[in-house]
Amino acid sequence: MRDGTGDWARYWRSDDGALEAMHAHFERHVYHRHSHETYSFGVTEDGHQAFTCRGAAHTSAAGMVIAFNPDDPHDGHAADALGFTYRIVHLGPDLVSGVLADIADRRAALPLFDAPVLDDPVLARNLRALHAALLGGAPALRRDELLTATVGSMVRRAATAPVRPAAPAATARIAERARRRLHDAPLDDVPADELARAAGCSRFALYRAFQKAHGMSPSDYQRQLRLRAARALLASGEPIGDVAAGTGFADQSHLTRWFVRYFGVTPGAFRRAHAEQ
Structure with missing residues (x-):
């Protein structure tokens, strides 16, 4: 994908969606605050990328x-x-767990990574090799070997115990009630007052608790749920216009703008990558 600004992105996705890869150059593109359901491991090849986390x-x-x-x-x-x-x-958590279980020959706990940025040439080299194999069409056996080596080295060299403080119990309860309401019906146009009532607190208390627990506002979280639903529909082959209408976006261009801001590629590029597998 090239957009005429100097930005470009190339995307790959496994058949089951448990493993994805992207190679990109961004000058103007700005990612909206978001999160992934997966572990995300990247290596910067050139320049400097800035982010908050x-x-x-x-x-x-x-x-x-x-x-x-x-x-x-x-x-x-x-x-x-x-x-x-x-x-x-x-990498999906189940995939990571399976790789670690194979390495240890027993069920392994999921790792946590404290430092979002690591200066480690070994990890960088392993990630580049795995990434090149995924986008370069390497045989499945070679991909699996590189995946095992990469996950193993990431865990050995960089995984740590969690250091993020737990939210107070009352704050966590408020955030969880609101989260459940959004997950129950992500396409609902939920006013702030209604969401606050579901959480059992004021609008201000809801926003503060949700931001603390999830690192983003309730509206951003709801949009992210809709975009994840859009990804699933696109992967199943649904037309982009139908996906936009079915996931709460005004039209195809509205979905495309937000999809790029969250995932770095257009819905069309994502859909084509899945269809090519």
Whole structure:
């Protein structure tokens, strides 16, 4: 995908959706604050990419590795006018758990990564090799070997115990009630007052609790749910216009704008990548 601004992206997705990869160069593109249901491991090839994650600002320069846990809210943009080029792979938690179980020959706990940016040439080299194999059409056996090596090295060299403080019990309850309401009917046009009533608090208390628990506003979270639903429909082959109408977006262009801001590729590029598998 090229958009005429110097930005481009190439995307790959496995048949089951448990593994995704993207190679991209962004100068003007700005990621809206979002999260993934997956682990996301990236390596910056050129330039500097800046983002906020877990309440702090970070910059990944050439050769550095990015590590996001599932549901880690973050944004992203070029740190300067020259832009940045990076490779990133997204791995479903079940896939990671299965790889770790194979390595340890027993059921393994899911890892957590404390540092969103790592300066580790070994991890960078492993990620580049895995990424090149995925986008380059390497044989399945080779891909699986590189996947095992990459996940194993990420866990050995970078996984840590969680350091994020737990939200107070009352705050967590408010956020969970609101989250359940949004998950129960993500296409509903829910006013703030109604969501606050479902959570049992004021609108201000709801926003503060939700932001603390999930790292984003309720409206951003709802949009993310709709975009994830759109991804599933696109992967099943649904026409983009129908997907837009079926997931709460005004039209195809509205879906496309937000899809790019969250995932870095257009709905059409995502759909084609899945169809080519």
